[in-house]
Amino acid sequence: MMATTNDIKNGMVLDLDGQLWSVIWFQHHKPGKGGAMVKTTLKNVMSGKTVDKTFNAGLKIETANVDKRDMQYLYHDGDSYVFMDNATYDQLNIPESVVGDAKDFLLDNQEAMVALHEGIPLYIELPASVELLIDYTEPGLQGDRSSGGTKPAKLETGREIQVPLFITSGEKVKVDTRDGSYLGRVQG
Structure with missing residues (x-):
């Protein structure tokens, strides 16, 4: 066009x-x-x-005609990620190189927008933030709350992010999908 x-x-x-x-x-x-x-x-x-x-x-x-579709992430298979088109239920294997850093924030059944050009996946857009469990983080020391320091924490997807010292393993946190920054605790 x-x-x-x-x-x-x-x-x-x-x-x-x-x-x-x-x-x-x-x-x-x-x-x-x-x-x-x-x-x-x-x-x-x-x-x-x-x-x-x-x-x-x-x-x-x-300009390239880009078809943006809402899809659901199903599972990881070797070096590709399998998504399902919400409208047609067709499954699409997307190479890891196209998924990129989005893989650090993908959970099974998560919604994502997949951009296609002539049927070829170009890139994936995730929601601005996602909620993920903290798989593991060192326990914070008592009295650390006031210092405003951070510590590394491993998310359930394997990505490591920095979180406040009071966050513990097993808690759910909100994470920015653009840069992996901690946005807050998820209550409940």
């Missing part, structure tokens, strides 16, 4: 010389002299590499 650089928005996927790039940041820029430009930060959909690229405003660009 053709578009112009004036149509660029976050999340759009561009097809530049046969490579797919997702727009993660853009800004329209009009210098005092000369034509307007669109500055972008693009992420290569396959490799995850990011680049900064500036386009002239109004330039024709090729």
Whole structure:
């Protein structure tokens, strides 16, 4: 599909010389002299590499048709992760390289958004935060509550994150899926 650089928005996927790039940041820029430009930060959909690229405003660009579908994570099988399309119940094997860091936050039956281009999985978007159990963390020392310190804790998915000293093994915590940061305890 053709578009112009004036149509660029976050999340759009561009097809530049046969490579797919997702727009993660853009800004329209009009210098005092000369034509307007669109500055972008693009992420290569396959490799995850990011680049900064500036386009002239109004330039024709090729966009990729990306089909975003709600899917449910079923299980891990060798070097792929099996998801089920919530609409069709079709199962899709997604390679570990596409799943990326999302694997650190995936539990069986978890919902995720899978982006496909011509049937090929490009990337996975998780909810902004997930609730996971602390598999193991060293016991905190009494009197540590005031220091505001943190300690490593291993989540049920195997990912290690930093948590406040008062968190104990077996507790459920809320975790930011973008950077693995601790967001709080889950009550109940």
